[in-house]
Amino acid sequence: MAIIVDKVQKRKDIALSCKDIFFKNGINDLTVSQIAKTAGVGKGTIYEYFKNKEEIIFEIVSVLIQERNTVVEKELQSVKSTKEKLKLFSRFFYSDEDAELRKLYKEFISISLQNPDHGMIAFQSKCANDYFDWFEKLIDEGIAKGELIEGSQRFTRGLFAMSEGVFIKSQVTDIYDDVQAEIYSFIDALFELIEVK
DSSP states (O other): OOOOOOHHHHHHHHHHHTHHHHHHHTTTTOOHHHHHHHHTSOHHHHHHHOSSHHHHHHHHHHHHHHHHHHHHHHHHTTOOSHHHHHHHHGGGGTOGGGHHHHHHHHHHHHHHHHSOOHHHHHHHHHHHHHHHHHHHHHHHHHHHTTSBOTTGGGGHHHHHHHHHHHHHHHHHOSSOSOHHHHHHHHHHHHHHHHBOO
16 A cells, blocks of 8 residues: 655655754755755655755745744733734844744845745745734734724834844844844834824
8 A cells, every 4th residue: 555645744844854954054055965864865855845955945934934923823812012012023033032033034035035936925925914914913903902093004014024124134234233122112113103192
């Protein structure tokens, strides 16, 4: 009887098995042979599931972001104010616990900018829209609770884009000493405008 392989799970397993060697070596020094050896499969199996190394990074980022989102969703339930929820949500851009995911995310952005392909663009677009929707939901809840003024949702995309922009600029310039402080300062200033007095 033939063994039935769950190809989606196998793809995730292969990608996640090489997460640590990626962090150690980076994508440029990572070889398909290393990936195959670490995953315990042949090189041919790697190419059966992935076109290239970049696609493996894409899969790792996808899986880890989903895992992180599950954790954040639970943590948000224990936070009362909308302002504090948005600060918690933005933690990805500065917290020590998200440092590995940020490293992967930077690689993914770099790959996407150098060699954009339809799959990566679709993934980035879906992530961005999901986060915008999540931010908007948090702001909608703040309006419903009477914390925020009507129309506050108009700031959703700008708030997320600002947080991501501060993070990216902090990686390529020396204009931001403290990413967390910059993001919190912006959120505090924004809430002075949109909080119900």
